[in-house]
Amino acid sequence: MDKIKMTTPIVEMDGDEMTRILWQMIKDHLLLPYIDLNTEYYDLGLEYRDKTNDQVTIDSANATQKYKVAVKCATITPNADRVKEYSLKEMWKSPNGTIRAILDGTVFRAPIVVRGIxxxxxxxxxxxxxxxxxxxDVYKGSEMRIPGTGKVELVYTAEDGSETRELVHSFKGPGIVQGMHxxxxxxxxxxxxxxxxxxxxxxxxxxxxxxxxxxxxxxxxxxxxxxxxxxxxxxxxxxxxxxxxxxxxxxxxxxxxxxxxxxxxxxxxxxxxxxxxxxxxxxGSLAMMTSVLVSPDGDYEYEAAHGTVQRHYYKHLKGEETSTNSVATIFAWTGALRKRGELDGNAELAAFADKLEQATIDTIEAGEMTKDLALITSIPNPTALNSEEFIKAIAKRL
Structure with a gap:
């Protein structure tokens, strides 16, 4: 069969750990056999973010403003342990937070409803x-520990130097205070x-x-x-x-x-x-949750709502079998492909996204699923598949 053509690229933001492994599996088994995939690729893996001083994250957000549609793999937001593990130059900010700030976006998250879950x-x-x-709000808050008796005020200093004050609290002893905006x-x-x-x-x-x-x-x-x-x-x-x-x-x-x-x-x-x-x-599961960042200018960035599945990644590095749920990552791709199809008037591409989602749901409803879903499903005698087997089972139905 002829592969589905794309006239405009999707911004592709690769990620970290086990979701990065799933990302490639999804492309190999579910996308590349059917689509002449046209993406502008950005590596948001932690090592490359560190190498570019996080400029790659900014570049990927700017590209999203240019092309209007992006798909993002889950990424690590480093803490002190990650700084040491990856020998980072500094504790880089959340890529999601950086992208949200540039796109001025709102995050929409919705569960993927499947019979049996x-x-x-x-x-x-x-x-x-x-x-x-x-x-x-609290995510941009400033905090202070109050050591003892005294008062805390909010102070607004206008450009002309005039001040407006609002008492927060008169402390009689130690306490805490937070200011947010x-x-x-x-x-x-x-x-x-x-x-x-x-x-x-x-x-x-x-x-x-x-x-x-x-x-x-x-x-x-x-x-x-x-x-x-x-x-x-x-x-x-x-x-x-x-x-x-x-x-x-x-x-x-x-x-x-x-x-x-x-x-x-x-x-x-x-x-x-x-x-x-x-x-x-x-x-049912965070791995069964769609997530899309939408800007008021009509930019769309689709991603999985969950993290990088660190524990499974360490098992994968040891050569051990994993059963990692890839549904949310698959639906990130289908969301982006459908939106690209809608914006470009490419009905074939949008229809493919619908079919891939249906193939994914049909696979689970037929009793073939990853271990996390097998533990909570009401479907009798489910088959728990490993990470790649599950994606291949979807490919068979697709």
Whole structure:
């Protein structure tokens, strides 16, 4: 058969450890036999990031802005142990954080629903998509240990030198304090990304903060979302038959647990971090979770929501067999290929992405899966396959 042609490249960001091994297997068995794959390749493996002083990460994000679609393998965010293990020049920042900052993006994560991997919450029938604001709050916080009696203030110094002060607390003894911030521009980008993605996927949007307690900080999020919705999206949502509503974060949690799913739950940075893991675990596995970073300018970066599977990689280096779940990484590729096909008017490429996803789901539903899923499936007598056997089983169905 003739391979499917691509007119515009996808930005390909290679990664680390076991997911890097899976990355090549997926290309060899599931993509290259069928697609004349056109990618602009960037090696985001930790060694090459160190060699380029992390410039390769910046270059890959800039390339995503140029070509609009990227696919990313999981990468290591180094800690002190990794600095020593890889003899790094310094403790480089999270590549995901760097890319998010450059693209000004919002992360959308949703579980991959498969028969036989039932969610812990019995009434969840459809995926719940977490939209996580990827800037600021506690992740950009400044912290201080307070040694004893004294007062802590917030101080804003304007360009003209004038000051505005707000008392945080008058300490009578030792304690701790934290200051955090966000930017109106970033919140506006977050809102637009959520509303655009909702129109793209025809899903309702829920947004939740704690504005009853945080009457300036969280209330600003609420107001910006509402203003942008009313100004630019209300009519479009009506036309699409979808809705937007705001509620308190505690009310949202209660509603989510009683719902059937099938909507976008927009969360501030920390809330999204925590709730995406809750959603993925309750639906079955972090390895069965799609993740896409969407910018307000329409740039898309698809990735797996999980890490580099370090433990399996060390087993692989010893020549031992691994059974590593590659589903989220496969769906990162299919998401990017489908979006490339949509943007280029390449129906054949988009259809291939659909078929690869269906082949993956059919393989699991036929009882062939990696060990992590075999331990939790309700399918009787599943066959636990190793990493490469699972990918080959998908290739057979594809």
């Amino acid at each position: 039932e969610p812990c919450v019995m009434n969840w029938k459809k995926p719940i998509t977490i939209a996580r604001h990827a800037y600021g 966000n930017l109106n521009d970033s919140i506006e980008s977050f809102a637009r990304s959520c509303f655009n993605y909702a129109l793209d996927t025809r899903q309702d949007v829920w947004f939740a903060t704690k504005d009853t307690i945080s009457k300036k900080y969280d209330h600003t999020f609420k107001d910006i979302f509402q203003d942008i919705f009313e100004a630019d999206y209300e009519d479009k949502f009506k036309e699409a038959g979808i809705t937007y509503f705001y509620t308190l974060i505690d009310d949202a949690v209660a509603r989510v647990m009683k719902s059937e799913g099938g909507y976008i739950w927009a969360c501030k940075n920390y809330d999204g971090d925590v709730m995406s893991d809750m959603i993925s675990s309750a639906f």
